[in-house]
Ligand SMILES: *[C@@H]1O[C@H](CO)[C@@H](O)[C@H](O)[C@H]1NC(C)=O
Ligand SMILES: *[C@@H]1O[C@H](CO)[C@@H](O)[C@H](O)[C@H]1NC(C)=O
């Protein structure tokens with residue numbers, strides 16, 4: 001369903017940042033890279049099959065390939081292109097690497113044969129957490145940065161140690177005595193914040209801050225739990241029609257730890273009335289036959305949130321309910337395009353547009369209503385016709401009587417005869433209209 005969204009993405013906890021991969025062979029691919037990390041973009045299949053191509057962002061040509069050779073690579077020092085599988089690997093990603101790229105392929109006569117767009121988004125997740133309360137629960141993003149507030153002002157504390165299995169940060173007499181991860185962290189004494197960059201899974205765990213007074217006695221102790229999660233980086237929506245016209249929709253996310261799902265339709269949380277299985281928080285859901293609109297799946301964990309939206313239409317099923325000529329009761333969902341049953345009743349299809357599936361009793365009563373209704377109309381028509389016929393009969397009887405009384409009068413009443421014929425035509429046409 002999402003073929004154009006040719007994206008596959010794997011997050012690997014590599015020591016030097018996060019590595020992501022993305023299939024950019026489809027036009028319009030959306031790719032993600034982590035700040036400071038590596039992205040592997042598949043631009044083509046086998047580059048040797050392409051006479052010439054250029055890969056450029058909005059302003060600059062990055063790669064230029066011609067005659068089985070890379071003519072130029074503007075970021076050669078931190079990237080590599082593998083011709084045999086068409087992948088371009090970029091290391092040490094910075095925010096400026098993000099943007100829109102275009103691959104333009106040419107044939108040997110210099111004519112453009114294809115262009116493909118690729119959007120690269122660089123994410124560097126920074127989280128912060130107030131660790132001044134004992135038992136604080138903090139989250140950091142894999143490859144990202146966390147800012148932990150350990151205290152208000154370190155100058156007010158004579159000595160402290162911040163440790164998990166061993167001491168990480170040691171402070172005494174207004175000085176940092178030691179910082180075991182000093183190459184990727186910084187402590188700001190004036191506001192007591194400790195910032196750790198390039199987070200890896202091993203940074204997760206239970207930390208303890210022990211503060212000592214000037215006598216060297218422990219004055220206070222605080223625990224902090226740090227959990228490192230990989231960001232949710234891509235969301236794919238996949239939908240398929242099931243045999244009874246229900247629609248199964250799967251929301252899959254790649255890379256993220258502990259993903260939590262939520263669904264909305266046209267901006268409203270999905271309700272149980274729209275769902276045949278699953279809930280507004282399921283990964284996979286089955287929508288009722290009559291549900292359509294703008295469907296959004298959001299996937300979040302503590303450090304990231306990504307969503308994907310898609311306009312969905314129904315699977316083309318209608319609910320039919322009627323009694324066939326052989327007496328069989330029919331009430332079911334059928335593919336509208338190939339349906340031959342219950343063609344006449346319109347009440348059944350109006351029922352389907354309501355939220356709830358019409359139950360058997362509801363559909364039975366609605367088909368009975370159809371019968372009652374048409375009987376009533378027939379009866380009314382018959383009554384009207386009979387009344388008109390009686391009226392005509394009475395009129396003629398009265399006329400005949402009048403003529404008998406007027407017999408012998410010298411003036412023939414031609415005009416009256418014309419009036420009579422006009423009246424009869426009028427009666428006939430109004431009767432046939434019924
Ligand atoms: C603490 O100070 C540092 C350095 O001035 C600053 O970057 C950071 O935003 C401050 N944090 C808080 C919570 O005030
Ligand atoms: C899902 O629905 C339940 C019950 O209707 C509601 O309490 C919950 O907040 C909803 N979840 C989301 C993510 O909207």
Ligand SMILES: *[C@@H]1O[C@H](CO)[C@@H](O)[C@H](O)[C@H]1NC(C)=O
Nearest residue numbers: 238250251252282283284285
């Ligand atoms: C959702 O569906 C996918 C396949 O479409 C399956 O791999 C996954 O296990 C399902 N998840 C749940 C929670 O059933």
Ligand SMILES: *[C@@H]1O[C@H](CO)[C@@H](O)[C@H](O)[C@H]1NC(C)=O
Nearest residue numbers: 324325326327328329330341
């Ligand atoms: C009635 O007609 C329908 C459709 O023509 C058929 O499928 C069904 O088997 C019939 N029922 C009986 C009881 O003959």
